[in-house]
Amino acid sequence: xxxxxxxxxxxxxxxxxxxxxxxxxxxxxxxxxxxxxxxxxxxxxxxxxxxxxxxxxxxxxxxxxxxxxxxxxxxxxxxxxxxxxxxxxxxxxxxxxxxxxxxxxxxxxxxxxxxxxxxxxxxxxxxxxxxxxxxxxxxxxxxxxxxxxxxxxxxxxxxxxxxxxxxxxxxxxxxxxxxxxxxxxxxxxxxxxxxxxxxxxxxxxxxxxxxxxxxxxxxxxxxxxxxxxxxxxxxxxxxxxxxxxxxxxxxxxxxxxxxxxxxxxxxxxxxxxxxxxxxxxxxxxxxxxxxxxxxxxxxxxxxxxxxxxxxxxxxxxxxxxxxxxxxxxxxxxxxxx
Amino acid sequence: xxxxxxxxxxxxxxxxxxxxxxxxxxxxxxxxxxxxxxxxxxxxxxxxxxxxxxxxxxxxxxxxxxxxxxxxxxxxxxxxxxxxxxxxxxxxxxxxxxxxxxxxxxxxxxxxxxxxxxxxxxxxxxxxxxxxxxxxxxxxxxxxxxxxxxxxxxxxxxxxxxxxxxxxxxxxxxxxxxxxxxxxxxxxxxxxxxxxxxxxxxxxxxxxxxxxxxxxxxxxxxxxxxxxxxxxxxxxxxxxxxxxxxxxxxxxxxxxxxxxxxxxxxxxxxxxxxxxxxxxxxxxxxxxxxxxxxxxxxxxxxxxxxxxxxxxxxxxxxxxxxxxxxxxxxxxxxxxxxxxxxxxxxxx
Numbered sequence: 001x002x003x004x005x006x007x008x009x010x011x012x013x014x015x016x017x018x019x020x021x022x023x024x025x026x027x028x029x030x031x032x033x034x035x036x037x038x039x040x041x042x043x044x045x046x047x048x049x050x051x052x053x054x055x056x057x058x059x060x061x062x063x064x065x066x067x068x069x070x071x072x073x074x075x076x077x078x079x080x081x082x083x084x085x086x087x088x089x090x091x092x093x094x095x096x097x098x099x100x101x102x103x104x105x106x107x108x109x110x111x112x113x114x115x116x117x118x119x120x121x122x123x124x125x126x127x128x129x130x131x132x133x134x135x136x137x138x139x140x141x142x143x144x145x146x147x148x149x150x151x152x153x154x155x156x157x158x159x160x161x162x163x164x165x166x167x168x169x170x171x172x173x174x175x176x177x178x179x180x181x182x183x184x185x186x187x188x189x190x191x192x193x194x195x196x197x198x199x200x201x202x203x204x205x206x207x208x209x210x211x212x213x214x215x216x217x218x219x220x221x222x223x224x225x226x227x228x229x230x231x232x233x234x235x236x237x238x239x240x241x242x243x244x245x246x247x248x249x250x251x252x253x254x255x256x257x258x259x260x261x262x263x264x265x266x267x268x269x270x271x272x273x274x275x276x277x278x279x280x281x282x283x284x285x286x287x288x289x290x291x292x293x294x295x296x297x298x299x300x301x302x303x304x305x306x307x308x309x310x311x312x313x314x315x316x317x318x319x320x321x322x323x324x325x326x327x328x329x330x331x332x333x334x335x336x337x
Numbered sequence: 338x339x340x341x342x343x344x345x346x347x348x349x350x351x352x353x354x355x356x357x358x359x360x361x362x363x364x365x366x367x368x369x370x371x372x373x374x375x376x377x378x379x380x381x382x383x384x385x386x387x388x389x390x391x392x393x394x395x396x397x398x399x400x401x402x403x404x405x406x407x408x409x410x411x412x413x414x415x416x417x418x419x420x421x422x423x424x425x426x427x428x429x430x431x432x433x434x435x436x437x438x439x440x441x442x443x444x445x446x447x448x449x450x451x452x453x454x455x456x457x458x459x460x461x462x463x464x465x466x467x468x469x470x471x472x473x474x475x476x477x478x479x480x481x482x483x484x485x486x487x488x489x490x491x492x493x494x495x496x497x498x499x500x501x502x503x504x505x506x507x508x509x510x511x512x513x514x515x516x517x518x519x520x521x522x523x524x525x526x527x528x529x530x531x532x533x534x535x536x537x538x539x540x541x542x543x544x545x546x547x548x549x550x551x552x553x554x555x556x557x558x559x560x561x562x563x564x565x566x567x568x569x570x571x572x573x574x575x576x577x578x579x580x581x582x583x584x585x586x587x588x589x590x591x592x593x594x595x596x597x598x599x600x601x602x603x604x605x606x607x608x609x610x611x612x613x614x615x616x617x618x619x620x621x622x623x624x625x626x627x628x629x630x631x632x633x634x635x636x637x638x639x640x641x642x643x644x645x646x647x648x649x650x651x652x653x654x655x656x657x658x659x660x661x662x663x664x665x666x667x668x669x670x671x672x673x674x675x676x677x678x679x680x681x682x683x684x685x
Contacts, residue, residue: 080616194414239683245415270682273415275641278680 027132032288034135041150043124043134043290044258045157052214056162059315060336066302066314068218068333069119070227076118076296077227077234079265084113118330121259121320122293125151125327127282134290147325154322161214161258163316163335166203167303168195168242169222175202180222183236185229186300188222191240194269195219197251200244207312213256216316218335219244220299224263227296243269249281253289260285261294261333294318294331302335311337377417380654382647383439384409384448385423385432387475396475396486397518397525399582399609400639405450412643416651429456436460440467446650449481450474452524470653474646482653484646487664488526491635492533492578493540495604498669499576500541502602502632511573514538514547515566517588518580519554527580530606534578545576552584559587560594567595575601582607585631586621598630605634608670608679615683622675633671636678 034040070076074084091097092105099105116122124134125148131140133151142150169187172178181190189195200219204211211217226237241264244252249268252260260267268281285291306312314335323329387395389402406422413420421444423435432451439447440463447464449471451457457478464471471481503512520531531549538545550562567575575597579585585605592601605612612634614620621631638645645665652659670678 192411192414271411272682275411275644276678276680278676278682
């Protein structure tokens with residue numbers, strides 16, 4: 001009897017400890033609710049309605065397709081301890097390895113990598129505040145060893161919408177405040193350069209564009225030139241970044257955009273405005289507002305296209321796999337004009 | 338007591354008088370462009386750094402002048418401030434020449450970081466005559482508000498942390514304490530830090546009288562000095578207060594070589610990058626390295642001076658009172674709070 005009591009008490013203690021390890025926080029005090037209701041796991045792609053996609057289709061005028069993602073290959077700059085490794089399986093090419101009289105051979109790949117590498121999308125489950133994630137979800141209750149059981153990429157809707165490129169290099173050049181980095185071969189904003197709301201608005205005015213609900217904003221900083229020099233400039237690329245600050249992020253939220261992408265690894269300015277805050281723009285966009293972040297976007301070609309044609313808008317075409325329970329994934333993006 | 342400098346007020350009076358007396362004739366070009374309503378005026382602030390010589394560390398810590406300059410540049414990003422940087426090269430004459438250049442440029446405020454008291458006095462007099470307010474960093478200048486490290490307070494924090502660790506972990510066991518580093522380095526005011534450690538230990542662990550081991554600024558001497566000390570105190574637990582982070586790491590190595598790591602705890606001063614570091618840096622204080630015998634280090638935040646000094650400067654420029662002395666808010670950084678105080682952002 002006594003042993004049973006002790007075991008029972010131990011079990012209660014164990015359960016209590018487990019629940020303490022996860023979901024200790026009242027998420028209603030840390031994260032705002034989704035405007036799409038308490039069950040929403042989709043976030044800002046809710047804004048991409050058929051009407052939004054149809055309106056975006058008007059951007060396709062010449063049929064010109066502009067590449068907006070970088071090659072996915074071993075050696076590109078990676079954040080922290082991330083890695084990539086590809087292994088080719090080509091056994092059927094060995095003598096006698098072909099199949100049938102038609103001598104069919106095949107090859108395939110093993111791709112070892114974290115999901116947030118190369119040009120990639122941050123999903124709703126990527127960034128939280130303590131254990132609280134988008135739409136006040138206490139994620140400690142919804143994770144297992146393999147994936148998340150809420151907020152996975154499978155819940156996202158289409159990204160078929162209008163893209164708007166904002167050329168910060170041109171804005172900073174026009175304002176006479178461009179401080180470049182010596183490692184950039186083309187004009188770039190230096191690491192740590194803060195992009196403000198006024199800068200974004202100046203970039204939109206440059207092409208006479210007004211943001212509308214459901215847009216995806218792509219910011220060209222020139223920092224991506226360092227990515228293109230991989231692996232030579234990987235350390236410089238990862239050491240800092242030009243990017244938006246908190247005020248600019250809040251302004252983009254007020255514009256009801258769906259995603260914000262840049263040619264940096266982080267979208268926001270690094271070092272942060274407040275050295276004691278860790279990636280605060282990620283919290284504002286993802287955690288609080290369900291707005292996606294797209295990192296390592298190749299922006300130079302679409303920025304050049306905008307400059308050549310004086311048109312900064314395009315049809316944003318991006319493939320996001322329905323990867324169940326994933327926090328993000330590498331993506332392919334094309335700007336169609 | 339506060340020191341009130343009111344250039345903004347003076348500027349306001351000047352504008353008012355000019356408007357009354359001659360604006361219709363003189364025209365707007367006589368005055369600097371007015372900011373739009375709701376848009377604050379931008380100020381030009383000069384920062385004359387102690388030295389920016391690569392590798393030279395300041396104030397008996399592991400911070401370089403380059404890190405201090407970078408902190409000013411980062412802090413200025415959100416402020417209505419244009420910065421002009423000077424390098425005083427630890428030279429009073431150079432410092433005076435820099436101040437003359439700033440006067441010629443008509444900067445709005447001068448932040449002076451110079452160790453030479455005579456030069457500081459001369460610079461303060463020249464800037465006062467030119468009507469340029471001055472703010473001194475770490476070394477006073479006559480009539481200027483001072484922003485400074487508080488070595489005594491920092492030392493107390495380290496001493497108390499060590500004493501509390503011993504009381505918690507080694508209760509009833511024989512314990513000795515030793516302060517290691519350039520303990521006599523008066524130019525860097527390290528003796529104040531040492532005094533603070535003594536006071537902090539006394540407050541938390543009565544009966545322990547710390548010895549001092551003077552490395553004379555050469556961390557390579559820590560091994561020999563501490564090795565000898567450890568050999569003479571074989572049966573005791575050892576509290577080590579290192580005056581800086583490089584000394585702390587050398588002390589850790591010496592304790593390991595002597596086979597005494599399990600008998601020791603180290604508290605340090607500075608929290609330079611060897612202590613906090615980037616995400617993949619080998620850093621001594623890390624939530625994943627809770628077993629380190631370096632239990633913590635007192636933050637000096639010299640890489641963040643700009644975040645404290647520039648707001649003070651702006652208060653002066655707006656005519657608001659500022660205290661005659663503002664000290665760094667030192668804090669003991671451990672594995673429990675290092676990612677809060679220094680979130681790693683360098684992702685290499």
